[in-house]
Amino acid sequence: MKNRFVWLFVSAWLLLLAGCAGVATRPSIPAAAPATVPHAAQQPGAAVAPAPRSAISGNRAVIALLDRAQTDSEAGQREAAGASLERALRIEPRNPWLWFELAQLRLAQGQYAQAITLARKSNSFSGRQYRVQAENWRVIARARVSQGDAAGADQAFKRATDLEQQAGAEADHDAGFHGQ
Amino acid sequence: MMFSIPLRNKFRFSFNSPGKAVRLIALLLLLGLSGYIYYLDVTIRDAFDGRKFALPARVYSRALEVYPGLKLAREQFLDEFRSLGYHESPQADEAATYKNTLNGVEFTTRDFAFGDGPQPAQHLRVEFADGKVSLLQVRGNPDADLPLLRMEPPLIGGIYPGHNEDRELVRLDQVPKPLIAALIATEDRKFYTHWGIDPRGIARALYKTVTGQRIEGGSTLTQQLVKNFFLTPQRTLTRKANEVLMALLLEMHYSKDEILETYLNEIFLGQDSSRAIHGFGLASYFYFDRPLDRLELQEMATLVGMVKGPTVYDPRKHPELAMKRRNVVLQEMLDQKVITQAQFLAARRKPLGVVLRAPIGTSPYPAFMQFVHHQLELDYREEDLRSEGLRIFTTLDPFVQHQAEQALQSRLSAIEKARRIPANTLEGAVVVSSTQTGEIQAMVGGRDARYAGYNRAIDAQRQIGSLVKPIIYLTALEDPQRYTLITPLDDSPLLWSQPGTPDWKPKNYDRQFHGQVQLRTALANSYNVSTARLGIALGVERILGKLPLYGIERQPPPYASSLLGAFGLSPVEVSQLYQTFADGGFRTPLRAIRTIVTADGKPLQRFPLNVEPVAPPGPVYLLTAALQGVVREGTAQSLVNWLPAEMNVAGKTGTTDDLRDSWFAGYTGDRVAVVWVGRDDSKTTGLTGASGAMTVWGEMMKNIQPEPLQPAMPEDVEMANVDPVSGLRYDEGCKAGISLPFIKGSAPALTSPCPASSGPVAAPRVDAKPDVKSGGKHDTRKKNWFQRLFN
Numbered sequence: 001m002k003n004r005f006v007w008l009f010v011s012a013w014l015l016l017l018a019g020c021a022g023v024a025t026r027p028s029i030p031a032a033a034p035a036t037v038p039h040a041a042q043q044p045g046a047a048v049a050p051a052p053r054s055a056i057s058g059n060r061a062v063i064a065l066l067d068r069a070q071t072d073s074e075a076g077q078r079e080a081a082g083a084s085l086e087r088a089l090r091i092e093p094r095n096p097w098l099w100f101e102l103a104q105l106r107l108a109q110g111q112y113a114q115a116i117t118l119a120r121k122s123n124s125f126s127g128r129q130y131r132v133q134a135e136n137w138r139v140i141a142r143a144r145v146s147q148g149d150a151a152g153a154d155q156a157f158k159r160a161t162d163l164e165q166q167a168g169a170e171a172d173h174d175a176g177f178h179g180q
Numbered sequence: 181m182m183f184s185i186p187l188r189n190k191f192r193f194s195f196n197s198p199g200k201a202v203r204l205i206a207l208l209l210l211l212g213l214s215g216y217i218y219y220l221d222v223t224i225r226d227a228f229d230g231r232k233f234a235l236p237a238r239v240y241s242r243a244l245e246v247y248p249g250l251k252l253a254r255e256q257f258l259d260e261f262r263s264l265g266y267h268e269s270p271q272a273d274e275a276a277t278y279k280n281t282l283n284g285v286e287f288t289t290r291d292f293a294f295g296d297g298p299q300p301a302q303h304l305r306v307e308f309a310d311g312k313v314s315l316l317q318v319r320g321n322p323d324a325d326l327p328l329l330r331m332e333p334p335l336i337g338g339i340y341p342g343h344n345e346d347r348e349l350v351r352l353d354q355v356p357k358p359l360i361a362a363l364i365a366t367e368d369r370k371f372y373t374h375w376g377i378d379p380r381g382i383a384r385a386l387y388k389t390v391t392g393q394r395i396e397g398g399s400t401l402t403q404q405l406v407k408n409f410f411l412t413p414q415r416t417l418t419r420k421a422n423e424v425l426m427a428l429l430l431e432m433h434y435s436k437d438e439i440l441e442t443y444l445n446e447i448f449l450g451q452d453s454s455r456a457i458h459g460f461g462l463a464s465y466f467y468f469d470r471p472l473d474r475l476e477l478q479e480m481a482t483l484v485g486m487v488k489g490p491t492v493y494d495p496r497k498h499p500e501l502a503m504k505r506r507n508v509v510l511q512e513m514l515d516q517k518v519i520t521q522a523q524f525l526a527a528r529r530k531p532l533g534v535v536l537r538a539p540i541g542t543s544p545y546p547a548f549m550q551f552v553h554h555q556l557e558l559d560y561r562e563e564d565l566r567s568e569g570l571r572i573f574t575t576l577d578p579f580v581q582h583q584a585e586q587a588l589q590s591r592l593s594a595i596e597k598a599r600r601i602p603a604n605t606l607e608g609a610v611v612v613s614s615t616q617t618g619e620i621q622a623m624v625g626g627r628d629a630r631y632a633g634y635n636r637a638i639d640a641q642r643q644i645g646s647l648v649k650p651i652i653y654l655t656a657l658e659d660p661q662r663y664t665l666i667t668p669l670d671d672s673p674l675l676w677s678q679p680g681t682p683d684w685k686p687k688n689y690d691r692q693f694h695g696q697v698q699l700r701t702a703l704a705n706s707y708n709v710s711t712a713r714l715g716i717a718l719g720v721e722r723i724l725g726k727l728p729l730y731g732i733e734r735q736p737p738p739y740a741s742s743l744l745g746a747f748g749l750s751p752v753e754v755s756q757l758y759q760t761f762a763d764g765g766f767r768t769p770l771r772a773i774r775t776i777v778t779a780d781g782k783p784l785q786r787f788p789l790n791v792e793p794v795a796p797p798g799p800v801y802l803l804t805a806a807l808q809g810v811v812r813e814g815t816a817q818s819l820v821n822w823l824p825a826e827m828n829v830a831g832k833t834g835t836t837d838d839l840r841d842s843w844f845a846g847y848t849g850d851r852v853a854v855v856w857v858g859r860d861d862s863k864t865t866g867l868t869g870a871s872g873a874m875t876v877w878g879e880m881m882k883n884i885q886p887e888p889l890q891p892a893m894p895e896d897v898e899m900a901n902v903d904p905v906s907g908l909r910y911d912e913g914c915k916a917g918i919s920l921p922f923i924k925g926s927a928p929a930l931t932s933p934c935p936a937s938s939g940p941v942a943a944p945r946v947d948a949k950p951d952v953k954s955g956g957k958h959d960t961r962k963k964n965w966f967q968r969l970f971n
Contacts, residue, residue, distance in 0.1 A: 061248075061249075094616065121791055
């Protein structure tokens with residue numbers, strides 16, 4: 001009898017842990033995403049930039065706010081993460097990486113239409129920065145998946161792949177960019 | 181026992197003997213008195229509990245974010261200190277103090293609870309070089325560089341309870357001990373021992389009343405508090421009796437500390453026009469512009485002295501009386517051994533030290549506050565706003581606001597003087613917002629920016645004239661197969677008949693017709709006839725139906741004349757319209773509030789950035805190029821007197837019939853601003869958009885120092901080198917051409933050989949990178965304006 005209680009307790013504890021872990025890793029790919037979705041291996045966290053911090057901004061204040069957003073996001077504090085990203089955006093309102101971060105956050109919050117719009121807005125500031133464009137198209141693709149637009153998602157993933165290749169080819173071009 | 185007589189016995193034996201009658205009357209009286217006391221008890225407890233928590237909402241401007249590289253001059257930073265109530269001090273180690281150093285300032289911030297958590301006070305150092313922050317450090321051992329500092333946000337106003345009572349709540353432990361000692365020494369020496377009343381004081385008061393002298397005094401702090409709850413002018417015995425009873429009741433329910441704390445926050449200490457100053461916390465700011473815990477001894481005594489009569493002892497209106505009274509308080513403190521002889525003598529020698537002008541109470545920014553209040557009313561009950569102590573963090577930037585107010589004031593006066601217009605007849609309004617986030621940074625509702633009345637930025641519905649034209653041109657450019665920047669438009673006489681309206685014959689401002697003009701030229705020169713024809717071709721309904729898309733709810737009359745802006749909008753609505761053009765076709769609803777936090781610091785509501793795509797980026801890019809043409813060579817070219825051409829400002833003038841309204845709406849890389857100038861009675865001003873509103877805009881922006889406008893080129897746009905007149909295409913390097921943006925595939929196909937005189941030059945390619953800073957030094961005269969524009 002007692003053993004059974006212990007067992008119950010342990011399993012409940014494990015479930016709880018699993019739940020916490022789920023929050024902590026912020027599933028940025030919606031549960032509905034089909035297994036066949038390409039690039040499923042690349043699942044950046046909500047506020048984890050897939051680019052080195054130095055490529056995102058040369059302003060340490062912006063980096064500090066990004067770090068804070070990431071910490072908040074990882075703690076499940078997405079509202080607070082959004083507030084920090086907006087602070088960063090006030091400092092560098094035309095930095096496409098920051099708009100991409102916000103798009104990604106909205107995606108994680110399940111605000112798919114906003115995520116798509118913000119990714120597009122990021123693209124509108126991106127000039128020839130193919131890497132951030134690729135990331136934005138990936139956000140758009142995931143949001144479309146969640147919206148049930150499989151064909152649109154496929155197209156978006158394809159654009160992301162193409163841009164990724166272009167980014168590889170022109171990596172040197174972007175390395176020196178600091179949005180301002 | 182007298183009280184145990186059963187009720188029926190009472191009636192049966194009533195009036196049998198005088199003793200019983202007396203007993204009965206006594207009982208009835210007692211019952212009545214009990215009921216009355218119960219009524220008083222409920223009343224006073226309601227008042228005590230209710231007042232204790234009636235806290236006005238506090239409204240803050242943006243918090244200044246300081247970081248190395250920020251464009252910020254020392255003087256600007258000192259202004260921020262002033263609006264935060266910082267004071268100069270030799271060490272600058274106390275909260276809210278600063279000192280100037282050779283290259284910057286050293287200072288200590290205050291603790292502040294932001295929506296995202298508390299931020300403790302810090303000892304800091306900032307240095308400046310070339311108008312920028314060059315160093316940001318935490319002072320310590322050793323000093324440490326800091327990437328970012330968020331200052332406390334300046335308080336810009338409050339939303340006060342019904343009687344316009346304002347207060348700055350203090351906890352008992354925040355109140356300096358000498359102040360409490362002074363209060364007790366002067367007003368109620370037995371405060372800690374009595375149970376609400378002072379019988380001897382009451383006896384004295386009674387005696388004086390009975391003997392026909394005036395009714396007065398004898399009040400304990402508790403009684404004074406009661407009196408303050410029910411401020412009425414009459415002094416009657418009944419009131420006095422009620423006061424005594426309520427004081428006793430208060431003491432039964434609440435501790436001495438609770439009563440004292442409430443007293444300190446409640447007591448009436450002055451009047452600021454319509455605003456009543458309650459409590460020592462606020463009075464400290466009101467008279468000394470400092471928090472209570474930073475007052476000196478004699479200043480505390482001055483405040484305590486005012487308790488006796490805030491009007492009589494008002495240190496601004498009656499400084500001699502206030503000084504005498506202060507010294508009486510100091511004397512009492514000495515007598516009660518609260519201070520030493522030395523302290524007494526030192527304090528007595530000091531001047532009153534009252535700040536001449538009280539810090540502005542209701543708000544220095546009434547227009548913006550009104551906008552905030554309107555937004556709050558959508559989500560909150562009025563009584564909550566006035567009593568729950570909510571803290572509201574807004575988007576207002578005091579620096580930008582100051583520049584907007586200054587520019588409007590100085591330009592309107594200058595225009596009146598130069599044009600012999602009677603003084604103070606022109607009015608105006610300004611709205612400035614951030615291009616990419618839609619945050620309102622400044623709002624001016626009239627040339628007297630402190631006047632909290634008619635707010636023209638929100639309430640004035642004035643005809644917008646040509647400001648509407650970009651909607652028509654954008655609609656055209658969205659169809660690149662038919663319209664490009666160089667498509668010829670017909671600017672010959674037009675007569676338009678529409679059933680139900682008189683025939684319409686639009687005219688140009690110069691009373692000329694211009695035949696065939698390029699689309700970009702028609703917009704640059706604000707030609708009415710060609711624009712009207714273009715709008716009619718696209719469809720009046722279709723054009724006007726786009727307004728809701730841009731966030732404008734108001735529906736103009738469905739007539740062709742609306743195409744030329746014959747309908748009214750407020751400056752803030754126009755701002756919303758231009759914000760979308762400025763932000764590449766993304767509409768961000770203008771926001772004045774960022775977050776709302778409860779009195780105890782919990783986030784209540786956030787107003788996150790929301791973006792909606794309403795126009796395709798390519799055509800918007802073309803429109804912006806055309807609006808830059810307005811400033812480079814069109815109706816707004818005199819803007820160059822204020823802002824260098826390298827700013828690449830995009831904008832549009834608006835002038836209405838008989839010169840009643842003068843408008844300018846424009847944007848830089850980081851800001852959208854709209855200015856309206858006109859008369860409240862809608863009479864003619866003699867001003868065009870360029871001679872009125874645009875000069876205000878230019879003056880303001882010159883001082884704000886905006887970022888140049890360098891929009892990134894969308895992927896569906898390409899540059900083509902074309903002949904400015906014929907529109908034929910040249911080779912990329914041909915000097916005779918101008919470089920214009922086209923939606924891909926819509927650039928002219930017909931090519932022309934480059935005229936012999938102008939050989940190829942280095943290709944003036946557009947650099948689409950958003951981080952390009954205009955150098956401002958290269959010789960621009962050698963190139964034509966459009967080459968400069970896209971270079």
